[in-house]
Amino acid sequence: DPDVWLVSSIEEYDEDRQVGTQGPLFSERVIQATLEPEVHSAHDALAVCLHETGVVEIPRIAELLGRAEDEVIAELGSAIYLDAGRSQPGRDVWVPADEALSGAVRTKLADARKAAETDPRFARTVAALEEAQPEDLRPSDITARLGAPWIPTADIEGFIAEVIGVEAGVWHTKEVASWTLDKGPFRGKAEATSVWGTERRPAGELIEDALNQAIPQIWDAWRDENGEHRQLNAQETEAAKEKLAAIKTAFQAWVWQDPERAERLVRLYNDTYNNLVPRAFDGSHLQLPGASTTIQLRAHQKRVVWRIIATGNTYMAHAVGSGKTFSMCAAIMEQRRLGLISKAMVVVPGHCLAQMAREFLMLYPTAKILVADETNFVKARRQRFLARAATGQWDAIIITHDAFKFIPVETKFEQAMIEAQIASYESLLCEIDADDRISRKRIERMKEGMKAKLDGLASRKDDLVHLGEIGIDQILVDEAQQFRKLSFGTNQSSL
Template structure:
């Protein structure tokens, strides 16, 4: 039941109803799923913002036509387009109405940025900025932010956002359709609740009894795929991880678990692990195993021995390389993704700024690939794939958070496009 009554329960209910039409015995499923449906959100509880990528461009088109009162003979020229690859919105024919259009240049815009330009920036989640181009002493052109014009344009941006918030729910049919779409997309998943009360921990120290939250966490690790144990300090994560590894091995879900912990804690981890499972076969990295001379020997021991768990430090984990083929494939995938985005932007005459950023990303990736290919193959190093590790437990996993991503947003705190080598290895 935990598994069946979780996940996309709306889709499951539709399937159950369909099955029950021909086989009445599935009526039980329909009943149980009907009770598990999340409460439908109403229009007053949903906040639809300009730039939400689930909105149909036709809705934005309608808003633009009605609010900015586009003259009838220009309606085919001013169009809203959305590109799913780069998640970029574009308003075509921004200048079609010209300066004489009071609504776009005064009511919802300024003389320097008309309403259509401001709407486009808003859809792309950017704040409007107005620049002046001036010549410096050497005769070079440079762009300077015009503070007064920018402030005026940003006030108009707020006016457009408010106008949209008032407009979007006015038409009853549109309201019904949007509420239904929103509930389907974002309000149909029910998180699974895990119950670990039935697990028998074979080989565990009889003096130690795990608490309820620990048992549930272990059930989550065993049945739930990737799991983040985000407990407070002292809630017993070490025991949860150790018991999960031993239980997974006993049930045949994995053969060899690798624990990656901060360097100075490897031995402390081992003693807690043995305290919980006195008969466990562990391989633990000591300080001298971190030295270059002993590292290869240690990796070879991981690969050849049959251990319940291997405990190594973060810095050692970083030094175990991935196989050349896998690294090459991952970088190639990132290059292809970036190329697709560049071609899309070019096809729609995207702003040069975005194209330049993406080209820069592509060059970096290609350099990385060349460097990877030119490195001499060191055949005597055991790669990660050869260790035979099929389950990974990482302590202090926030140390691996800076991963590569492509984004069109600029100046957002916490969104860095640079990546850390250790995160991509992870």
């Protein structure tokens, strides 16, 4: 019975002892009427505004206080700032201080300085962002290894020329994490097979191994009456590894020797990677209308609820027993209240289904949820459940991981995604240097793989209600590591 959870939520059930006790519903009022907030200052009004809308709305704050907007902005002071990235002529976008002074602060500072040239109001944002800039890292704090994606190819070529003594071209395709080296100039160089390499693994190949984070392996191959055979040559492999280690050590010593190069690389690293300041989310203003008053969320739970509301996508890395379930439920209902989402889906492991459903209704007794495990997705029941999910006004649909896999994505949507990926590969092929044959072949293989997947979709029929037709606009996944199947660019051959 999909509706059994409303009844089971009125008790507190100990699964270890298999004992149920009466819940708060039997002894006290669990839902209270929403109280009108008391506003005594601009900061109180800001908290009310964030609670009502999730964003800073100066007209609403001014209305709550009965004051002019300029007075409200002046009183709030450093609690809010103009966002240079989103503000437009005639449309100011104000954000809380924790949002304004976090994230890519170096990029934000550049935007604010540009905006301040025409609008002096951004000068305050510039001053605050200058204070929020992370401290620059020094060369001793930075590991500059061969193959690091932030090091320009010109510097790799400079190292090969100065230290190895060979003028060779280097290409880097960041989109597929591929480094390619022109190994032709290494042929005939004695240093390539003695000082910086071996006869079986010359310096050119070892440098390419270092760039792609590959471990050299030397194989002996032979053929006899039983066919072809391969065996790892341990002695030659160890010799190649020693030369590879020597090349890496030489690069780390060389890269910081020249002051001009060191200063340029330090600036590049700091601007590219030492750019982010984590945001300190504060959910203290959340009142959670409709939640049971017998359950009080802790500060860290309100913080993550506000983080989900503010950012839309969040990784909840909380320890076991810290209240992730209540946090997920509160986040769904708050977003529903604010109109940010219309229908959420919660995907949980099979053994957590009953707990999630029961605790959702413990926290929000009036919530309308639909719960189903994989038994609802046997062939005879699948269509009926999906139709019920699509036609009902549900706050949340709670299903298991196995059941979730039965819900298809619209074929046209998946085709469009694959076609966009193929188009990006084609665009990338036009940009790659004609001499970078290895990266070109790698992208061609990836493109052919996507074309094969596209051909497979052409014969598939949409015989079920798909995810888009159900009306789901947010998915919360418990134990999300079970869905780590997306591809990503890497030069690690073992991944």
